[in-house]
Amino acid sequence: MKVLIIGGGQVGSYVANILAKHECEIRVIEYREEILKKLRQEFTSDIIIEGDGSDPLVLEQAGIATADVVVAVTGADEVNLVTSTIAKYEYGIDRVIARVNHPKNEWLFTLEMGVDVKVNQAELLARLVVDEIDLKNILTLMKLNRGEYSIIQMNVAGGAKADGAMIKDLDIPEKFTFIAITRNKQVLIPKGDIQLLAGDHILALSDDDSQKVIQKLLG
Structure with missing residues (x-):
């Protein structure tokens, strides 16, 4: 390049x-x-x-x-x-x-x-001061579509709203899409009946606003 x-x-x-x-x-x-x-x-x-x-x-x-x-x-x-x-x-x-x-x-x-x-x-x-996103728990891997969307990596925290819940039961924003879940070195395909557990590594596509919502669910 x-x-x-x-x-x-x-x-x-x-x-x-x-x-x-x-x-x-x-x-x-x-x-x-x-x-x-x-x-x-x-x-x-x-x-x-x-x-x-x-x-x-x-x-x-x-x-x-x-x-x-x-x-x-x-x-x-x-x-x-x-x-x-x-x-x-x-x-x-x-x-x-x-x-x-x-x-x-x-x-x-x-x-x-x-x-x-x-x-x-x-x-x-x-943004580092006022943003609600916990920057330690969300890692931006790549910016897409002129910066509107990002591919991000984050973890499910113990005691989070999503801990123990099925994906289909979570209030997921429209502009957030699960790409993959890694658990105990195994990759899981995100489907509605997959139960999220503390320690799961999430790879996802999201816009900035959706990241704030997801952080409240997983963080």
Whole structure:
């Protein structure tokens, strides 16, 4: 997979290192000399593209025409937004991910502007504080459908409402679907007459709102 990263600061370089370890083909665009010096210590010269990530000529030089994913993570929202729009509508990039630095600008980062996934760090921190979901018991394995649905893994806790109950007797949200149940190293196909037990490992497809409901049943 070919990934073009706009912004080589702390976030951009961290993302680049992770993707490189997963054998992705990466390019990093950066214009600040002090950041470029650090990048040159971590990556080979063919990975680093010097220039403005919102400049179409620089994007062309970095190979955006053949990129699978564009990740715009500069510290300037306007650059991330312009780059996203160019990537989506000029080059037809399938997946465009953009960083939101200032929460007040989040409303601009939409599908219409070319952003498939927006990462708002302030919102993520707030969710950690106010979200009812027990993050220790729900592990998000994969985001689907532009982030609306997730494949999640969770456990049935002892004394939970679902402990000892059959699936058909639980008030399961419409947007939640059991995929598999693992019990004592055996995989069970989730059917209505399957009884859930404490310690069961659940693999499921769910939207964010349904996760809150399910947490109350299983947690």
